[in-house]
Every structure is written in structure tokens, then in C-alpha cells.
Amino acid sequence: MNQALEDMIKRQQPDPTSVQxxxxxxxxxxxxxVVDPTTxxxxxxxxxxxVMKMREDM
Known part of the structure; x- marks a missing residue:
């Protein structure tokens, strides 16, 4: 029961990422x-x- 509750809480927390x-x-x-804001x-x-490097070299 405790594990199920912990899993449910983790799923409800926002994803700790940012988009730039x-x-x-x-x-x-x-x-x-997509960047991990903590690291x-x-x-x-x-x-x-x-892909960007390849296009740059063309």
C-alpha cells in the first residue's frame, strides 16, 4: 500500500525539466x-x- 501511494505521489509531481x-x-x-534545471x-x-554540425559543414 505504501509503495502504491508513493508511486501515485511521484506521478502527480511536475516533471523537473525546462524547455529552451x-x-x-x-x-x-x-x-x-529540454534541460534538467538542477544540473x-x-x-x-x-x-x-x-545534425546541426553536418548541416554546418555542408
Missing amino acids: FSIDEKLNQVVIK NKVIKQIPAEA
Whole structure:
């Protein structure tokens, strides 16, 4: 019972992430980053860094 209650409480808490929008001026491309605010680590980037590098090298 306690585990079920703890799981329910965790699901109701907001996801501790932030979304950042920016524009890459070289590529004239919108960049979206999902960031963990406690560590400032980028969890996901759209488009991916590798894709941006490939486009930059073209």
C-alpha cells in the first residue's frame, strides 16, 4: 500500500525539466533543448547536435 501511494505521489509531481528555444544564427534554425534545471544538462536537443554540425559543414 505504501509503495502504491508513493508511486501515485511521484506521478502527480511536475516533471523537473525546462524547455529552451533559441535560434542558431549560422543555420537560421530554431533549436529546442529540454534541460534538467538542477544540473543544467541537456536531456534532448532538436535538431540534434550532430545534425546541426553536418548541416554546418555542408
